[in-house]
Amino acid sequence: WASKGLAISATWADNVRNYSQARCYKVMLCDPKDATIPDLAALRTSMAQEALLKVDPKESLLLEDERIQRVAEAWNFFETLIVVCESDKQCGNCNPRPMLDSKRSARTPVVGKPADSAESLAEAGGEEATVLVATGRSVRSDKKSIVNAAWLQEHVEIARSTMEQHLEKLRQALDDVGCKFNAGGLTLDDALSGRSQDEASESLRCFLANLQVWGSLGSVIGAAGELRTAGFPLPDMETEIFLAKGTNGSNAIMSLKLKQTQARTTPDRLASYHRRLARIGVAHVRKLFRQHLASLRRNLEAAATADETQLCQTVLGHLRELENFLTS
DSSP: OHHHHHHHTTOOOOOHHHHHHOOSOOOOOOOTTOSSSOGGGOHHHHHHHHHHTTSOGGGSEEOOHHHHHHHHHHHHHHHHHHHHHHSOTTOTTOOOOOSSOOOOOTTOOOOOOSSOOOOOEEOOOSSOOOOSOOSSOOGGGOTTOOOSHHHHHHOHHHHHHHHTTTHHHHHHHHHHHHHSOEETTEEHHHHHTTOOHHHHHHHHHHHHHHHHHTOOOSOSBOTTSOBTTTTSOOOOHHHHHHHHHTTOOSSHHHHHHHHHHHHHOOHHHHHHHHHHHHHHHHHHHHHHHHHHHHHHHHHHTTOOSHHHHHHHHHHHHHHHHHHHHHHO
16 A cells, blocks of 8 residues: 555655666665665665666576465464464463564564566575475465464464474574575565565565675674684685774784775675675575474474374475575
């Protein structure tokens, strides 16, 4: 409704053409946590989608609409499952904590787009593409499956009793996927949580476009100096340190090296750094997610009753969608 209202009031603006055709030096500033202009409507997102139209499909990953929808559906299912299992049994209408402990603004608007955008692409790391959750049917492969978000709300006790012992491990796996890598500063949880199916699908396309074109923000070095992505190839560490410290080193020699790095820094070098950081982040998250899946798979496949088996198969199917998404 928001996009229609903006169109009627003539307050919708599309600056992509003007921005892309301007022949001058341009600086684009954006806040991925902006509470006024959501990432779906940001100029940087439209520019990313525009850039992908010029990329040879053979050189990029193209996610079909159906896959985008399945990932959005899986996230919505898990969001509902966590809410159902953690809500107060004596207070069915209470609002439990969100699926992930993300800090979403209460004012974050949800704005659609006046026209369908091109399908987006993503870059992943270099790990093997073997799917860990090989057993269990995909949710969409069984048309008779009734276990969905609505089913969870109608079978609260079954959902709680079945998932109680698996909930913490499931939340950890979802936290890894939802919060530990980002597209230009926006996490997957920020992109998908609390949205309708159509809005989540559009938001995921935008997320993937930004991931491929702008890469990721952040650092591979933790607060204590440890490597957050140990075991993976490092990005351009000169750029990493320069972005973290500027030209103020701990001594004169370090400051001189940082100034030399600054002199060698170009837009292309920065773009390469952020894209490399994105690939490392995705590969790292995929590894963490697969570790959780190994345990979850063994436990969920041991379900006893028919209702438990059906729910566990659905959970495994949705986990497989997330794994396929990360493996792509």
